[in-house]
Structure formats: structure tokens, C-alpha cells
Amino acid sequence: MATNITWHSNLTHDERKSLSNQSGVTIWLTGLSASGKSTIACALEQYLLQHGKSAYRLDGDNIRFGLNKDLGFTEQDRNENIRRISEVSKLFADSTTIAITSFISPYKKDRDNARKLHTDDNLPFVEVYVDVPLEVAEQRDPKGLYKKAREGIIKNFTGISDPYEAPETPEIHLHTDKTTVEESAQIIIDYLKSKNYI
Template identity: 60%
Template sequence: DNMRLGINKNLGFSADDRKENIRRIGEISKLFADAGVLTLSSFISPYRGDRDLAREVHDNDDMAFLEVYVECALDEAEKRDPKGLYKKARAGEIKNFTGIDDPYEEPLNPEIHLHSDTMSLEEEVEMIIQALEQRGLLSGA
């Protein structure tokens, strides 16, 4: 949401705009990584090719990139929807809505696979921390 309020406010939700949204976020994340800042970026990226491009931006400069797939059953995601966006999408008020009238291409080999509909937040955080520590990106406290 924050990216779309600022640097990406000119983008909609078409496939091309989603691709550009992810490209910009990937480039900004790379700038932080280049400055030595561990960056966790959270965004809906429904197309595998766009996620691959974000990875490539980092890989080209030998920077770490970990794909975290936060999987959640559609019915559970709809129950958690504080903005009512799924309801609007089902009513046809929002077009190109991921999971409703636009596809989501699941990652093939994410470094971390979370199941937010069956795992606690604490379990998910622990998995992420362990993965970062195992790769030397975060030292244990």
C-alpha cells in the first residue's frame, strides 16, 4: 500500500502496471541492500516472471535474495480482508484482482514457504529469522 501512495501512485493493476510496480520495488530494495540494509519487501506479486526479475536484479550484483511465499487459502484471505476488497472484486467493482479474476502463479522454489492460514505469526517469524541466520544475513541474538 505504501509504495502505491508514493513512488508507484501512477500505476494501476493491469499486468503491465503490476510488472512495473515489482520492478521498481526490486530496484529500491537493491539500493537498500547495496547500502548494507537488510530489506524485507512485502507485496502481492502474482506473476512468476516478475518475481524472477526482482531476483535477477539482485543476483546480477551478487546480492542476496530470498523469495518468501506466504500461502493462504482464498477463503481465509477473504475472511481476513479488512478493506473489503475481495467483496468488491466479486461484485465486479475491482478488475484484475489476484485470486478472483486474475491468476496467481505460485512460486516453484521459494527459499521460504509460509502457510499463514495454519501457522502462527510467531512460527512464521521464526522461519524467516532462521533462514536469514543460516545464510549469514542475520546474526543470532
């Protein structure tokens, strides 16, 4: 635990919003592997950037190549993975960037902590439950992970050997077995517009 540190204040969040002419917000996509989180996040990021908004996507796999490459998939490591992403996405939102996170984030407590981190600083947090039946996710299985999990090759796999605690009251609930990527992204865009986030 670092002790010899000092927080250096500079611009307030409201001043940043005024200068950048944009609100910061974190859009937190959660759901099973192969639910469509990353694909929707990519479509959303492209839309926002094409419409002149500052946005950045934080993806579960990509983050583990750098920031979180020291973490595995035990419950403790998953907790730390989400804690770090919560802090990073909060910094993005404070900078008035739209942070789009796509992480399984299977534990309700971790997602609640991410939300609290934002709301304590009056930063918007939009939880998006990317919901798909397990059997559909297994049929998709683009990385072959469910097959390996069923064979016991991958341990601690969410939905098979580890739990997924579904959000109870997300701001947005997508059913990606019934909606296309474009339709799912549009639902998020419409919500952001309704809240004057974009």
C-alpha cells in the same frame, strides 16, 4: 530512455559490509491479498531493528502513496510496480540494509527478474511464499477487497479475476493458515541466521 548519464562508483559492496558490519539482503514476501505478508513484514522489521540491524520495509500499499502513485492495477502497471520495487530493494541491499518487501507480485516472471537483478550483483535474495488458501484469505478480507472483487466493483483483482502464479521453489514457504505471525517471522529469522545474513 536516459542516455546522458554516468554511473558514479564509490565504495564496493564488500567495503560497505565491512564498515557497517552487516550484510544486505532482500526478503521478498509474495502471496495473495490477506495472506499476512504485511503483518509478518512488520513483525520481522521490528525484530531486526530491536536487534540492532538496519532494516526497512517496503509495503505494497504504502509505496503506491508515493513512488508508484502513477500506477494502476493492469498487468502492465503491476509489472512496472514490481520492476521499480526490484530496483529500490536492490539499492537497499547494496547499502547493506535488510530490505523487506511485501507485495502480491503475482507474476513469476516479475519475481524472477527481481531475483536476477540481485544475483547479477551478488546480492542475496530470499523469496518467501506467504501461502494461504483463497477461501481463508476471503474470510479474513480485512479491507473488504475480495467482497468488492466478487461484486465486480474492483477489476483485475488477484485470485479472483486475475491470476496468481505461485512460487515453485521459494527459499521459504509459509502456511499462514497454520502458523501465527510470530511463528512465521521466526521461521524467516531462523533462515536468515542459518545463512549468516544476520
